[in-house]
Amino acid sequence: MDYLPVILNIKGKKCLIVGGGKVAARKIKYLLGRVEITVISKDFCREIKDMNGIKLVRKAYDSSDLDGFDIVIAATNDERTNKQIFLDAQNKNVLVNNATSKEYCDFLMPAFFNYKDFIVAVSSFGNSPKRAKNLKEKIKKYLEGLDV
Numbered sequence: 001m002d003y004l005p006v007i008l009n010i011k012g013k014k015c016l017i018v019g020g021g022k023v024a025a026r027k028i029k030y031l032l033g034r035v036e037i038t039v040i041s042k043d044f045c046r047e048i049k050d051m052n053g054i055k056l057v058r059k060a061y062d063s064s065d066l067d068g069f070d071i072v073i074a075a076t077n078d079e080r081t082n083k084q085i086f087l088d089a090q091n092k093n094v095l096v097n098n099a100t101s102k103e104y105c106d107f108l109m110p111a112f113f114n115y116k117d118f119i120v121a122v123s124s125f126g127n128s129p130k131r132a133k134n135l136k137e138k139i140k141k142y143l144e145g146l147d148v
């Protein structure tokens with residue numbers, strides 16, 4: 001497992017999300033109000049359309065779309081496009097997360113929650129995101145009422 005857990009400082013980073021469905025919407029919410037966000041997609045779900053403070057660009061992904069960004073999240077439902085985004089990002093030194101393949105990610109998104117002065121995050125190294133989510137929920141319940 002060639003992974004190292006880190007806490008990424010995203011302050012001032014320019015973030016691109018490719019894809020406009022529910023998975024993109026969830027990942028946008030993690031960043032919303034904290035960084036500059038652009039979303040490129042062939043179409044956008046209602047939840048994304050209703051978000052304030054993000055730039056929406058209706059188009060199919062193209063390699064030049066990455067220019068000027070620090071971080072990209074590939075969240076289309078087309079694995080080939082997401083893999084292409086990963087390859088382009090590697091070429092351009094853009095940090096990349098890919099919603100359809102752990103193999104083509106620089107970083108994975110853990111299941112996480114804020115707790116008091118902490119953040120608690122759980123990863124299955126991409127092997128079982130649903131179980132990571134379930135474990136997160138159990139830890140959350142366990143911590144309720146605990147004095148840390």
Ligand SMILES: C[C@@]1(CC(=O)O)c2cc3[nH]c(cc4nc(cc5[nH]c(cc(n2)[C@H]1CCC(=O)O)[C@@](C)(CC(=O)O)[C@@H]5CCC(=O)O)C(CC(=O)O)=C4CCC(=O)O)c(CCC(=O)O)c3CC(=O)O
Pocket residue numbers: 026027097098099100101102105107108109110111112122123124125126127128129130132133136
């Ligand atoms: C590798 C990774 C890349 C990344 O996205 O960063 C990835 C990849 C994939 N996820 C898939 C499926 C699902 N993912 C979720 C949920 C979450 N997935 C998240 C992270 C990650 N998912 C990264 C690894 C995390 C780790 O290390 O464990 C969470 C934790 C964080 C977040 O992204 O928000 C978030 C919980 C948020 C929360 O609530 O806390 C659910 C359940 C649900 O949506 O409720 C399902 C349906 C599962 C089912 O139903 O069985 C598929 C198959 C798609 C398909 O087959 O179509 C792939 C692709 C593949 O596995 O190759």
Ligand SMILES: NC(=O)C1=CN([C@@H]2O[C@H](COP(=O)(O)OP(=O)(O)OC[C@H]3O[C@@H](n4cnc5c(N)ncnc54)[C@H](O)[C@@H]3O)[C@@H](O)[C@H]2O)C=CC1
Pocket residue numbers: 018019020021022023024040041042043044045059060061075076077078081098099100129
């Ligand atoms: N990582 C994760 O947490 C999870 C990942 N998934 C996977 O993530 C993928 C996306 O899921 P949803 O958001 O539910 O899909 P969706 O079908 O709702 O949305 C896909 C979006 O990608 C856009 N798109 C497709 N090709 C494009 C291109 N070439 N250029 C620009 N935009 C393009 C579409 O217009 C659409 O807006 C699915 O393949 C699913 O299997 C699903 C659940 C959780």
